[in-house]
Amino acid sequence: MLLTGEYAVLDGAKALALPTKLGQRMVIKNSRGSDLVWVGYDSKGEKWFSSHISLYDFSAVDTTDEVVSKKLQKILKNCVRLNSEFLSKWNGFKVETHLDFPRDWGLGSSSTLYCTLAEWADINALELFFKVENGSGYDVACGLAGESITYVCSDEEVGYTPVDFSPAYTDKLYFVHLGKKQDSSEGVKDYFAKGKKQKQLVPQITAITDAVLEATKLADFEQLMTKHENLIAEAMGYQTVKEQHFSDYWGVCKSLGAWGGDFILVTSEKTADETKAYFASKGFDTCLPYSELILS
Numbered sequence: 001m002l003l004t005g006e007y008a009v010l011d012g013a014k015a016l017a018l019p020t021k022l023g024q025r026m027v028i029k030n031s032r033g034s035d036l037v038w039v040g041y042d043s044k045g046e047k048w049f050s051s052h053i054s055l056y057d058f059s060a061v062d063t064t065d066e067v068v069s070k071k072l073q074k075i076l077k078n079c080v081r082l083n084s085e086f087l088s089k090w091n092g093f094k095v096e097t098h099l100d101f102p103r104d105w106g107l108g109s110s111s112t113l114y115c116t117l118a119e120w121a122d123i124n125a126l127e128l129f130f131k132v133e134n135g136s137g138y139d140v141a142c143g144l145a146g147e148s149i150t151y152v153c154s155d156e157e158v159g160y161t162p163v164d165f166s167p168a169y170t171d172k173l174y175f176v177h178l179g180k181k182q183d184s185s186e187g188v189k190d191y192f193a194k195g196k197k198q199k200q201l202v203p204q205i206t207a208i209t210d211a212v213l214e215a216t217k218l219a220d221f222e223q224l225m226t227k228h229e230n231l232i233a234e235a236m237g238y239q240t241v242k243e244q245h246f247s248d249y250w251g252v253c254k255s256l257g258a259w260g261g262d263f264i265l266v267t268s269e270k271t272a273d274e275t276k277a278y279f280a281s282k283g284f285d286t287c288l289p290y291s292e293l294i295l296s
Contacts (some may be wrong), residue, residue, distance in 0.1 A: 001175070001294065002138055002257050003165075003265065005151070007137045007232055012154030016212060017142040018124035018165065018296040022100035025108035028120060033092035035061070038072060040097045048103065061166050071132075075113070077132040079121040086121040105177060105286075106262040110137035126158065146295070150209060169218040170290045174261045174272075175256075176279050177286035178245075201235055222267050224255040245282060251275075259273045 004017025031037065033054070040049035051063035051072060051142040058077050063069035079086050087093075097116075099109060111129075118125035122157055128138045138151040141160040207262045208228050215221040232255070241264050242253040251267040266287075268275040276287045 005157040008205040008242040013202045015151045016209045017138045017150050019142050021295045026116040026174050027096040029094045031092040031094045034090045034094050037094045043099050073164045083121050111143050115143040116139050118209050173290040174217050174266050175288045175293050177263050222252040225252050229254045
């Protein structure tokens with residue numbers, strides 16, 4: 001979860017990212033032949049994707065989803081470019097991926113894929129990510145760290161620093177899913193078109209990230225979240241999520257990541273049952289307490 005820094009992280013703002021308890025695991029087995037058979041399973045154990053990929057030229061012989069398969073082929077090719085020994089023995093493999101969360105939650109099926117593939121190929125996951133994607137890579141860094149981090153991606157540096165984010169008010173924080181999985185790459189393109197070059201955001205968002213790490217009271221945290229939401233909304237020409245959906249809500253609502261469909265952060269001093277009931281009344285049934293979702 002990108003708590004602070006969405007969009008502005010692309011210009012070098014310091015972001016605060018939190019790892020989730022739910023992720024993705026990969027199982028790799030040797031098989032007969034010289035091809036790679038890839039099968040993806042969702043959180044219910046049901047197969048959602050499969051592809052039979054030639055290790056000679058990485059063409060897909062058979063696939064259930066051309067778009068996903070082409071992306072996977074591109075990632076595998078770049079794994080080999082970064083380590084020529086990877087997949088060079090011409091023996092076959094069967095690879096299974098297993099998600100811990102529903103596919104539409106957008107919790108990092110791609111970023112965990114980069115981390116697991118990079119580990120298998122013995123390469124740098126962030127280097128692999130930047131060979132393929134145009135995003136910031138914060139989620140890959142968070143996956144590598146396995147703990148809360150601050151992340152910087154600028155022309156001068158790309159790196160992350162583990163931090164302790166464990167304020168006493170985490171029991172007042174919830175994550176609500178808006179039900180429409182957002183394409184991160186499309187969000188990046190939108191920022192390049194609308195918000196890129198707005199360098200004044202960088203010191204403002206960096207200052208908010210630093211202040212969030214120091215905030216010991218919920219009221220101070222809420223003020224920072226509201227300021228962050230308004231700054232990004234103004235830069236991108238968006239409505240805030242509270243203006244769009246929850247104008248009568250008693251706490252703070254803050255967009256996360258690519259705005260418009262994935263999770264949002266909300267604060268609440270009411271009970272968990274009251275908080276969940278409010279969002280359920282608006283048609284949003286997934287409202288997860290901080291402790292249920294975030295790896296502490």
